[in-house]
Amino acid sequence: MLLSRTAEEIYWLARYVERAENTARILDVASRLAALPAQYGSESNEWESAVLATGSAASFASAYPDASRDNVIHFLAFSTENPSSIFVCMRRARMAARAVRTAITLDMWNTINDAWLELQRYPRDGMSPRQLVQFLSFVKEACLQFDGAAFRTMLRTDAYAFFFLGAYVERTDATARILDVKYHVLLPEGEEVGGVRDYFQWSSILRAASAYSAYQWVFRDSLKPFRVAELLTIRPELPRSLAHCAQNATVFLDQLANDYGRQGPAQRAARAHHAHLQNTTIEAIFREGLHQFLLRVIKRNADLNDTITAQYLH
Numbered sequence: 001m002l003l004s005r006t007a008e009e010i011y012w013l014a015r016y017v018e019r020a021e022n023t024a025r026i027l028d029v030a031s032r033l034a035a036l037p038a039q040y041g042s043e044s045n046e047w048e049s050a051v052l053a054t055g056s057a058a059s060f061a062s063a064y065p066d067a068s069r070d071n072v073i074h075f076l077a078f079s080t081e082n083p084s085s086i087f088v089c090m091r092r093a094r095m096a097a098r099a100v101r102t103a104i105t106l107d108m109w110n111t112i113n114d115a116w117l118e119l120q121r122y123p124r125d126g127m128s129p130r131q132l133v134q135f136l137s138f139v140k141e142a143c144l145q146f147d148g149a150a151f152r153t154m155l156r157t158d159a160y161a162f163f164f165l166g167a168y169v170e171r172t173d174a175t176a177r178i179l180d181v182k183y184h185v186l187l188p189e190g191e192e193v194g195g196v197r198d199y200f201q202w203s204s205i206l207r208a209a210s211a212y213s214a215y216q217w218v219f220r221d222s223l224k225p226f227r228v229a230e231l232l233t234i235r236p237e238l239p240r241s242l243a244h245c246a247q248n249a250t251v252f253l254d255q256l257a258n259d260y261g262r263q264g265p266a267q268r269a270a271r272a273h274h275a276h277l278q279n280t281t282i283e284a285i286f287r288e289g290l291h292q293f294l295l296r297v298i299k300r301n302a303d304l305n306d307t308i309t310a311q312y313l314h
């Protein structure tokens with residue numbers, strides 16, 4: 001049985017790595033949308049939408065005069081003043097991994113340490129479009145390698161449960177925020193829903209979630225906004241969907257309940273959230289409003305994190 005301090009480090013190790021990957025995915029969405037031809041793009045600022053989607057608009061506004069491409073990239077990728085920047089997340093992940101070296105595997109340590117060293121080689125200002133693509137690909141691949149190392153080498157103990165519980169809690173938040181990017185680049189009034197502009201925006205969201213091919217497999221249909229939202233919210237087949245994350249958070253919390261000999265408020269909160277996603281429909285989500293639904297998911301997920309912290313990590 002882990003000490004609560006060790007469990008907390010492992011939980012947040014997973015969250016920091018997942019957050020770094022997801023920030024890279026949000027930047028990827030903004031980059032793809034900003035690169036669209038003028039007739040396909042949005043009238044809003046796609047770079048500003050990336051800041052809004054990470055929930056850090058206030059801290060960004062206090063540090064930068066405008067949401068230009070270079071300012072947003074620096075803030076989300078390298079700023080030491082942004083606690084959710086890729087640089088800060090990778091630094092904190094490495095520190096957490098070093099603190100629990102005896103509770104994780106050598107493969108995990110080598111992967112995160114190598115990623116941290118490689119991160120130092122990228123320029124922190126004035127990235128060209130090509131350099132940005134290479135950087136974002138590196139971050140996503142490094143995080144996937146770390147996740148794979150954990151899956152393939154960790155003993156299936158409470159440490160494993162805390163690690164992947166942290167990953168799924170963080171992924172829930174990120175998937176909701178990536179999908180919410182679409183809310184911040186809504187079509188101009190009078191623009192056709194399902195038109196060319198709408199298609200490029202939704203396809204960028206799918207690609208950022210590595211779900212473009214999955215969409216074709218699940219629906220075998222042309223791209224439709226309702227179906228994209230359905231795939232990323234309530235379809236359990238997709239590893240990044242809200243439903244899949246909620247299901248797995250419940251599984252790992254149940255494993256911890258078995259390991260520690262009792263159920264608690266965290267298990268009840270996770271089951272309630274999972275049941276809500278299982279019992280809703282995409283029609284009900286759009287009647288409520290996609291943005292409102294996603295805000296509610298983000299709030300419930302934050303509450304679940306607080307409950308997990310109170311029950312296990314303090």
